[in-house]
Structure formats: structure tokens, C-alpha cells
Amino acid sequence: MSQYSAIAPTERLPEWLRRPIGAASELETVQSLVKQNRLHTICEEGRCPNRGECYAAGTATFLLGGSICTRSCAFCQVEKGRAPMALDQEEAERVASAVESMGLRYVVLTAVARDDLADHGASLFTTTMAAIRARNPLIAIEVLTPDFWGGVRNPEKALIAQRERLSTVLAAQPACFNHNIETVERLQREVRRGATYRRSLDLLAAARDLDPSIPTKSGLMLGLGEHRDEVIEAMRDLRSVDCQRITLGQYLRPSLAHIPVARYWTPEEFDRLADVAQDLGFAQVRSGPLVRSSYHAANPS
Secondary structure (H helix, E strand, O other): OOOOOOOOOOOOOOHHHOOOOOOHHHHHHHHHHHHHOOOOEHHHHOOOOOHHHHHHOOEEEEEEOOOEEOOOOOOOOOEEOOOOOOOOOOHHHHHHHHHHHHOOOEEEEEEOOOOOOOOOOHHHHHHHHHHHHHHOOOOEEEEEOOOOOOOOOOHHHHHHHHHHHHHHHHHOOOOEEEOOOEOOHHHHHHHOOOOOHHHHHHHHHHHHHHOOOOOEEEEEEEOOOOOHHHHHHHHHHHHHOOOOEEEEEEOOOOOOOOOOOOOOOOHHHHHHHHHHHHHHOOOEEEEOOOOOOOOOOOOOO
16 A cells, blocks of 8 residues: 555546646647647647647657557547558658647657557657658657567567667667556556566567667656555666656546546655655656656656
């Protein structure tokens, strides 16, 4: 059990989870560009509470591969389906155009899980990175990828295929490789359908092995029923595979169809976990109720 008292979820969010969405003009400008270019951002699809702040700071997270995910994780607001849309061959160029128009300096690329594709979406990242850099090679690009697992029945062959897909992405030299374990080991089956804790740790370990010059990053959502000691154990597991950066944030239920919030962790608890993470040796720690995977991603300190 956690040594801190739990705060039961209520219809009204705790005060520390309420914040202004940001300047309406900035939001409208970005939303208009995204709509005009027929793009998707996880900022909008996930209704991130920080999107106004990030847009103003010149950062945005684009969602590649369409808006339908082939997995059905219990926490995620992105639409699920077994028959995702055909790949948009012009998506990379439209993302690059939007990045240029928005004057972004740091871009995060993520993607829906595309288990229907031979490379599980690895080329979505590389083609988009190339298109962005063709317009401005100075833009830093972080990738937040799925686990690239599957496609063959033999686990040994699946592991080889996963490593090949990962190698393809790392060869494009992203500024950071991010893959979230999302929750503690005990809750993986309920929260992350189609993914496993060990598989995600192995992916992060493989990234460090393939290119140690690229920092790795992962994140956890709190409030799904985990205990404090389990969170610390997950952080230790991440450090055991030399993960350098971590994000810790509060899970907020997107709708009644999603897994309910078990508790709201207080800002003080997040601060204490940040201290633990720093003691464990993470080079970058973002810990707070409203922290998300890409929060202050452009700032390495």
C-alpha cells in the first residue's frame, strides 16, 4: 500500500488539475493549420491539458498513421479498430508543411499502433523526419513509438523483426527515443492490451544497445490503482535498461468507456517521486499531475 492517503475520484477534479487551456488565438491558429493539412496531433486527439503552453513554446506532437489504432488500450482516447485507414502517402509532406508554418523548433512524432503493416509503422517515422529536415535540418525531432512487436508467430523471429524496425527508426537519428511503459507491471494486462511490460523494457534496452548516443525516455500514468512502491520498482526497472529520461503524470479518464481513475495523486507526491527518480540516476525528470510524455520535451535539463 502507498504510505500516502488516497484521494478518491469525484465528479469535480481536484484544484491542482484545473488549469486554463491557454491563449485562444494560439490554439485556434494551430488547430486551423492541423485541420487545413488534414493532420492529427495527439495534443488534440488526447485533449492534452498542456497543448496551449506547448504550442506557445514551439512544440507539438503529431500523430502519424491515421487516427485509428489497431490496439485497444483501456486508457487511450484514440479511436480503435481492426481496419485502419489506408496509409496517406502525402502525410509526411503535410506534417513538414505544418511544422514550417507553425515555426516549430522541437517536434515529437508519435503514431497509432499499425500492427497491420509489415514494418508496424517504422517508415512512418523515418519518412516524416526526412520531410521535416528537408525544409529545416535544424529542427529537433523526438520519436514516441509503439513497441513494433508482432507480425510473426515465432517469438524469436518476432524479436528479430522488432529490432529491425527499431534500427530503421534509430538510423534516422532522432533527438530522443521515447517508448512508454504506461503503468506498473501488475496492471499491464488490464491497461495495455496487446503490449507487455518486459517487451517494452527490452525495446528500450535494444535502443541503447543499437545507438547509445540517442537518449531514451519512458513514462508512467499514475492513478490506475498502483502503489507507490510499485512505481518506484518500475523506475528501477527503467534504470536497469539505462533509460535516461522519465515522465510521471496523472491519468485522467477520457470517458465512461475507459478505465476509471482509482485515485488522484497530489502534487507533493509527484514531487517526492521526482526526488526518487533523480536519486535513481535519471538525467531528466518530469513529474507532476499534468505532465504528459511530451511535456517540456525540448528542454533537456
